[in-house]
Amino acid sequence: MENQQIFMLIIYTTFFCFMPTSSTITPNQSLQYPETLVSSAGIFEAGFFDFGNSRGQYFGIWYKNISPRIIVWVANRNVPAQSTTPVLKLTHEGNLVILDGSGGRVWSSNSSQIAVKPVMQLLDSGNLVVKDGESSENFLWESFDYPGDTFLAGMKLKSDFVTGPYRYLTSWRDSDDPAEGEFSYMIDTKGFPQQVTTDGTTILYSTGPWNGYLFSGVSWDRMSRFLNFSFEFTNKGVSYGYETLNSSVLSRTMLKLNPRGATERFLWSNQRQSWDIVNSHPTDQCEYFATCGVNSICNVNNVPICECLQGFTPKFQAKWDSHDWSGGCVRRTNLSCDYGDWFKEYTGIKLPETSSSWFDRSLSLKECETLCLRNCSCTAYANSDIRDGGSGCLLWFHDIADMRKHPDRGQEIHIRLPFSERGIRGTKIQRDLQGLW
Structure with missing residues (x-):
C-alpha cells in the first residue's frame, strides 16, 4: 500500500510539474493535451480540444470554469491535427507552431518579426500574444489580429488602406466544425463605413453606417448602458472595437457570429451562472438587406411592413x-x-x-x-x-x-x-x- 502511494505521488508530481504553472510559455516549453495555459486572473484558458468526432484536435481558447465550454478562438480551425498527441511550441524566433505526433507542421503563426527572447502569454482579455521579453508590451503576434467567429472586448475589427489586410469575423461551418463558414461580419469601407454581415459576397443584413456613437441600426438605449464602442476612421484605415463600462462586473462579454449567419451579443451573469443574450441580429424581417427594395422604408410595426417613400x-x-x-x-x-x-x-x-x-x-x-x-x-x-x-x-x-x-x-x-x-x-x-x- 505504501509503495502504491509513493508511485501515485511520483506520477502526480511528474504530471503537474510538466504542466505550465503560469499564463506563459517560452521556447524551452511546449503544450500538449491535457495541459493548458490559464490567464493570470483565471478568466480564459487555452489548450487542445476535440469534438468527440473523427475530425481531429484543435488548439483554442475558451472561458475557464464556464460550462458548457465556449470556444472563442481556434488556431488551426481549417486544419485539425489528426494525431492524438499534437504539440504547441514556441520557436526561438518567436513563431507559434502546432506539430502532429510525427513532428509534421499542422499550423504556424508565421510572424514576420524576429524575437530575441520570445514569450507566449494568454492575457485576461482572451488575447494570445507573442512578445519579446516577459515584461514587454510590444506584441510581435496576437490572436486578436486573426479573429474567428467571436468578437471580444478589446479586440479590433480593422482595415489598413495602405498595407492591408482586413480583419473580420467568419462563422464556423457547423457547431462542431470551426472551419471557415460562408458568413462574415465586417466593416464595409467601399463608401462611408457601415457594418454588414455577408453570405459570400452578398449582404445578408446590415446594422448601418457609423453615426458617432454606434452603427445606425443598433439599439442605442440598450447598448450604451454597459458597453463603450470605439471607431477610428482615417485616410489610413478603419478600426472598430468595444470595451465594457465596468470591467470588474462585466468581465465576460462577447459577440458571436453563428453558423447560420446571425449575431448574438452575450453577457455572463454571475448571479444566474449563465449567459444573457442582450442583443441579436437579425431580429425581424426589416433587418434583412433591402427587404422592401429601393426607395422605400420598412417598419416592422406596420401592416404591411413596406411602404414607398413620399413621391414614389x-x-x-x-x-x-x-x-x-x-x-x-x-x-x-x-x-x-x-x-x-x-x-x-x-x-x-x-x-x-x-x-x-x-x-x-x-x-x-x-x-x-x-x-x-x-x-x-x-x-x-x-x-x-x-x-x-x-x-x-x-x-x-x-x-x-x-x-x-x-x-x-x-x-x-x-x-x-x-x-x-x-x-x-x-x-x-x-x-x-x-x-x-
Whole structure:
C-alpha cells in the first residue's frame, strides 16, 4: 500500500510539474493535451480540444470554469491535427507552431518579426500574444489580429488602406466544425463605413453606417448602458472595437457570429451562472438587406411592413400588393434639378446602405443640403456624425436601399423630391432654396 502511494505521488508530481504553472510559455516549453495555459486572473484558458468526432484536435481558447465550454478562438480551425498527441511550441524566433505526433507542421503563426527572447502569454482579455521579453508590451503576434467567429472586448475589427489586410469575423461551418463558414461580419469601407454581415459576397443584413456613437441600426438605449464602442476612421484605415463600462462586473462579454449567419451579443451573469443574450441580429424581417427594395422604408410595426417613400410608387404594383417588395419603388415625377426640388425630412431612421455614398466630415448640414442640390444625381443627405448637434455630410445618389424605422432612436435623413410633392409648403420652401444660390 505504501509503495502504491509513493508511485501515485511520483506520477502526480511528474504530471503537474510538466504542466505550465503560469499564463506563459517560452521556447524551452511546449503544450500538449491535457495541459493548458490559464490567464493570470483565471478568466480564459487555452489548450487542445476535440469534438468527440473523427475530425481531429484543435488548439483554442475558451472561458475557464464556464460550462458548457465556449470556444472563442481556434488556431488551426481549417486544419485539425489528426494525431492524438499534437504539440504547441514556441520557436526561438518567436513563431507559434502546432506539430502532429510525427513532428509534421499542422499550423504556424508565421510572424514576420524576429524575437530575441520570445514569450507566449494568454492575457485576461482572451488575447494570445507573442512578445519579446516577459515584461514587454510590444506584441510581435496576437490572436486578436486573426479573429474567428467571436468578437471580444478589446479586440479590433480593422482595415489598413495602405498595407492591408482586413480583419473580420467568419462563422464556423457547423457547431462542431470551426472551419471557415460562408458568413462574415465586417466593416464595409467601399463608401462611408457601415457594418454588414455577408453570405459570400452578398449582404445578408446590415446594422448601418457609423453615426458617432454606434452603427445606425443598433439599439442605442440598450447598448450604451454597459458597453463603450470605439471607431477610428482615417485616410489610413478603419478600426472598430468595444470595451465594457465596468470591467470588474462585466468581465465576460462577447459577440458571436453563428453558423447560420446571425449575431448574438452575450453577457455572463454571475448571479444566474449563465449567459444573457442582450442583443441579436437579425431580429425581424426589416433587418434583412433591402427587404422592401429601393426607395422605400420598412417598419416592422406596420401592416404591411413596406411602404414607398413620399413621391414614389411601387414599380410592380401587383407584386407589391401580394407582398413581393423586391422590385422596390420608382418616382411618380422626375426631379427637375433646379430650384423647384426640395427635401422631405424623415426622423427616427436607420440610414440606408452607404456603399455608393459620398461624404465630407467637415461640412455642416446646411452645406450638405446645398451640395446635394447642385448635383442632379443626389437623392438624399444626412449628418455623418450626430454627436453634439450633428456634423459632417453624407450624400446618397440615385436609388437608396435598406432604410427602416429605427426600433428606439434613429436619426434624420432628408429625401429629395420634385416640386409636385411640395404641397402647401411649396412657396416658403421655394423661397428658402432660391436664397441658397
